[in-house]
Amino acid sequence: MSETEVPWLNEREMQVWRRWLRVQTELPAALGRDIARHSGLSLQDFETLVVLSEAPDERLRISALADQMHWERSRLSHHLRRMSARGLVSKEDCKEDGRGSFVALTEQGRAALESAAPGHVRAVRGLFLDGMSEDELALLGGFLERVLQRASV
Amino acid sequence: MSETEVPWLNEREMQVWRRWLRVQTELPAALGRDIARHSGLSLQDFETLVVLSEAPDERLRISALADQMHWERSRLSHHLRRMSARGLVSKEDCKEDGRGSFVALTEQGRAALESAAPGHVRAVRGLFLDGMSEDELALLGGFLERVLQRASV
DNA sequence: CTAACGTTGTTGACACATCAACAACCACCA
DNA sequence: TGGTGGTTGTTGATGTGTCAACAACGTTAG
Numbered sequence: 001m002s003e004t005e006v007p008w009l010n011e012r013e014m015q016v017w018r019r020w021l022r023v024q025t026e027l028p029a030a031l032g033r034d035i036a037r038h039s040g041l042s043l044q045d046f047e048t049l050v051v052l053s054e055a056p057d058e059r060l061r062i063s064a065l066a067d068q069m070h071w072e073r074s075r076l077s078h079h080l081r082r083m084s085a086r087g088l089v090s091k092e093d094c095k096e097d098g099r100g101s102f103v104a105l106t107e108q109g110r111a112a113l114e115s116a117a118p119g120h121v122r123a124v125r126g127l128f129l130d131g132m133s134e135d136e137l138a139l140l141g142g143f144l145e146r147v148l149q150r151a152s153v
Numbered sequence: 154m155s156e157t158e159v160p161w162l163n164e165r166e167m168q169v170w171r172r173w174l175r176v177q178t179e180l181p182a183a184l185g186r187d188i189a190r191h192s193g194l195s196l197q198d199f200e201t202l203v204v205l206s207e208a209p210d211e212r213l214r215i216s217a218l219a220d221q222m223h224w225e226r227s228r229l230s231h232h233l234r235r236m237s238a239r240g241l242v243s244k245e246d247c248k249e250d251g252r253g254s255f256v257a258l259t260e261q262g263r264a265a266l267e268s269a270a271p272g273h274v275r276a277v278r279g280l281f282l283d284g285m286s287e288d289e290l291a292l293l294g295g296f297l298e299r300v301l302q303r304a305s306v
Numbered sequence: 307c308t309a310a311c312g313t314t315g316t317t318g319a320c321a322c323a324t325c326a327a328c329a330a331c332c333a334c335c336a
Numbered sequence: 337t338g339g340t341g342g343t344t345g346t347t348g349a350t351g352t353g354t355c356a357a358c359a360a361c362g363t364t365a366g
Contacts, residue, residue: 006271006274006275006278008274009274009277009278009282012287012290012291012294013282013290015294016290016293016294016297017277017281017282019294019297019298019301020281020293020297022223022297022301023297023300023301023304024177024180024181025223026223026300026301026304026305027177027300027304028177029304030303030304030305042352044352061314062314062315063313063314063315066315070175070178070179071353072353072354072355073314073315073316074315074316074317074353074354074355074356075352075353075354076315077315077316077317078316078317078352078353079352079353081316082351082352094314097313097314097361097362098314098360098361098362099313099314099315099359099360099361099362100313100314100315100361101314101315118159121159121161121162122159124162124170125159125162126303127300127303127304128170128173128300129162129166129170131299132296136292136296137165137166137169138165139289139292140169140173140293140296141165141168141169141172143285143289143293144169144172144173144175144176145172146284147176147179147180147280147281148172148175148176148179150183150279150280151176151179151180151182151183151280152179152183195321195322197322214344215344215345216343216344216345219345225323225324225325226344226345226346227323227324227325227326227345227346227347228322228323228324229345230345230346230347231322231323231346231347232322232323234346235321235322247344250331250332250343250344251330251331251332251344252329252330252331252332252343252344252345253331253343253344253345254344254345
């Protein structure tokens with residue numbers, strides 16, 4: 001709200017900013033193409049399965065899953081319905097809380113995850129990590145953390 | 154396709170990768186909230202208007218606009234229909250090529266852009282650029298360029 | 307106990323992106 | 337000239353994300 005003048009981006013800043021914008025769209029697109037081709041999963045499917053697979057008994061309350069994924073519950077609900085229809089996850093009701101449900105990995109879900117994971121790791125390395133030194137990694141990590149702090153609600 | 158073993162991400166790599174994924178969603182979300190609150194535009198509207206405003210006569214062939222934005226023509230066509238309905242752009246037909254059309258900035262479109270731009274620049278600085286040294290900027294630029302090369306079709 | 311309030315997960319309406327199909331048109335060549 | 341093939345921009349179908357509203361249930365205070 002303050003009316004202090006903010007200087008326009010100079011050439012270098014603009015270049016980096018526009019590159020960032022492009023990477024933000026091209027990188028997920030490339031990773032998504034790759035994972036879909038190799039496993040029929042989307043990146044969103046994959047993320048969901050990863051978090052579930054790391055949970056005790058490979059199952060989670062839906063809200064807990066939403067929190068860990070930083071997804072809105074509505075979005076997750078829609079997505080789980082579709083994944084459930086494809087047999088990747090299953091829902092079980094929760095005895096301790098009549099409102100709640102659990103989502104669990106199915107056999108098929110775990111199989112899909114295991115078949116997709118190595119290729120995805122390879123893609124993340126090949127596109128993103130390869131060629132980064134320890135120093136650069138640390139620097140990038142710090143930068144991302146700073147942005148995250150500022151952008152978070 | 155080669156079956157060479159690819160090592161899993163170590164702790165540091167995983168941390169940076171997951172941060173990247175979060176920034177990739179949170180940063181556009183924060184910028185989008187900001188620009189929508191101040192001007193009623195979406196980030197996509199804004200990008201469209203920026204490119205148009207930089208064109209000679211503030212108008213462009215639709216394919217040229219799509220190319221500059223790295224958007225599919227179909228996506229752009231849908232988006233322009235909505236923006237046109239809101240009076241932000243207008244379409245004119247092209248005399249040299251009976252298939253083609255021009256899109257042009259309207260008065261209202263330029264006004265919306267000019268009212269949104271300073272706040273957006275401030276947001277990009279505040280969330281993304283502030284606190285970055287020249288060296289870091291150069292490093293990030295190099296990194297992004299590298300990723301872009303690898304991820305591009 | 308119960309009334310008030312918060313939580314859980316779902317739903318439907320809508321905005322947006324992707325994809326394939328398409329009509330209209332241009333350019334080129336036999 | 338007329339056919340062939342590529343281009344332009346649009347459309348409709350489909351999948352997905354966001355938002356507001358909601359029923360069902362839990363929690364707490366009086």
